[in-house]
Amino acid sequence: MKSSQLAKGFQARPDSTSSEKRTALDRLNAIDGLVQTKTPTRPEMAVRSNTPLAIAEPDESEAASENESAQYRAWRVEHGYRPGQVIELPLKAIKHSPFNPRHFYLKSSIAELAVNLAKQGQQQAIHVIPDYDNPGSYFVSDGGRRVRALKEANHETVKALVIDLPIGIQSYKLGYDLNVQRDSQTVFDNAIVWKRFLDEQHFQSQKELAEHLGLDESTVAVALSIAKLPETIMQEMVTRTDRFGSNMAYQVGRYHGARGTDATLRLINKILSDDLSTRQVADIVKGRANAQQSAKPAGRQRYAQRLDIKLDGVSVGDLKSYGDDRLELRLRGLTKEKRDDILRQIEQMLLPAK
Numbered sequence: 001m002k003s004s005q006l007a008k009g010f011q012a013r014p015d016s017t018s019s020e021k022r023t024a025l026d027r028l029n030a031i032d033g034l035v036q037t038k039t040p041t042r043p044e045m046a047v048r049s050n051t052p053l054a055i056a057e058p059d060e061s062e063a064a065s066e067n068e069s070a071q072y073r074a075w076r077v078e079h080g081y082r083p084g085q086v087i088e089l090p091l092k093a094i095k096h097s098p099f100n101p102r103h104f105y106l107k108s109s110i111a112e113l114a115v116n117l118a119k120q121g122q123q124q125a126i127h128v129i130p131d132y133d134n135p136g137s138y139f140v141s142d143g144g145r146r147v148r149a150l151k152e153a154n155h156e157t158v159k160a161l162v163i164d165l166p167i168g169i170q171s172y173k174l175g176y177d178l179n180v181q182r183d184s185q186t187v188f189d190n191a192i193v194w195k196r197f198l199d200e201q202h203f204q205s206q207k208e209l210a211e212h213l214g215l216d217e218s219t220v221a222v223a224l225s226i227a228k229l230p231e232t233i234m235q236e237m238v239t240r241t242d243r244f245g246s247n248m249a250y251q252v253g254r255y256h257g258a259r260g261t262d263a264t265l266r267l268i269n270k271i272l273s274d275d276l277s278t279r280q281v282a283d284i285v286k287g288r289a290n291a292q293q294s295a296k297p298a299g300r301q302r303y304a305q306r307l308d309i310k311l312d313g314v315s316v317g318d319l320k321s322y323g324d325d326r327l328e329l330r331l332r333g334l335t336k337e338k339r340d341d342i343l344r345q346i347e348q349m350l351l352p353a354k
Contacts, residue, residue, distance in 0.1 A: 071132050072164035081162060086125045088157045089138060094128065094147055097139040099172035101179055103192040104238045105148055108314040108333040113149035115312065116335060122150065125159040129167055139167050142175070169202060169212070176213065187246040188234045191227035194220060222246050226253050230261060236268050239332075243272060251281045258285070273306070311338075 076083070126143025140147055141163060150158055165171050172193075179185035194209060203209040206224060210217040226234075226249045233256060237244035244252070248271070256264040271281060307319040309331065317331035331342070 069164055069166075072130070075130050075132065076162070083164075084161065086159050086161060089128070089160050091147065091151060091156055091158050093137050094126075094140060094158060094160075095131070095137060096144060096147075097129075097141065097167060097171065099168060099175070100140070100144060101172055101176040101185060101189060101193060102144055103189045104186065104234070105145055106239060106333060108239075108311070108316055110145065110148050110152060111312060111314050112333060112335055112338075113145060114152040117146075117149050117155065118153040122146065122155075122159050125161050127163050128160045129163060129165050129171070131167075138162070141165055141171065142178070169197075173213070186238060186241050187223055187226060187249055188238045188241075190223040191229075191234070192231075194223055195227040198224075219246075222250050225250060229253050229256055229264075233261065233264055233268070236265065240272065247278045248281060251278060251285050254285045255281070 075081070081087070124143075124146070126146055127141040128138035128143075129141050131137045131139055138160070143160075147158060165174065176185060179189075194206075197203055197209060198206065203212065206220045207217050210220040213220075223246065226246070229249075229252070233252070234249075237249055237252065252264060252268065252271075255267055259267075267281070267284070270276065276284075305321045308315055309317050309319060311334075314333075316333050317329070320328045320330075322328065331339070334342070
């Protein structure tokens, strides 16, 4: 079944708490509550799907809930699965949902997580939804980053919770709301996914899309204008979302339309090196300033030297020197342990000599 058919064919089941009133975080908390109360504590109770799943007769704990879908009920009874049970699934059985709100995953972040998983193993289960049309395979609902990192760390299985959600626009909305609350959704993810939704006619207009997401139509329009950029350009900006929000990315998109890819890459480098504001970039786009000119605010100093810092071969930031007495260190994508270790080393270096 095509993704468009999945989206259009899904009919929301009756819910005593309407989807308008029930937030995405409520749904996630409900799932987490199942994990805390029903996850098996004995190793022999963990189901491994690389062997046939045991068929179990339903008991009182397996009684269908008021909001449980018929497909999920049939699947879990067939496989003897209890809601909230953590099982091991082969990674090759996991596939990414066509309604994943995320499109971009930072290579540095995946590589860092892969190192941690190789050392410590998987600590948190991902959430998956059975592909009822293709038995034995599952869509990722939450945990796409962990799946990518596990593959990079050469794992063969993944710990997972099998949850009762549809694959369609409703599952996108759930993931989108969660990512917004976690502050992990970017305008570049929105640009790619929203354009695809319109191209595949899940929505007939950007107005309909905006209404479904509860956003101003202008917000959707800005994202769709950014979607015209090549992904190579977006990749340069998605690593620095602190500098490239929707307004800055919109101006970069306008510049690209007039000047092309090479000039736009140079502009992005200048935005970062000279710390240009959105207004300054808008002036460059309008021709009031030249992208090759020094367009720094008064009092700002251009760095004298820049050192790119890499961790395990992946760029994680830079170190800049200004004049005779100033250093500026910027790092991102670090684990908490690595960050704290760097802080301790810097503090040690700055202690007065005994």
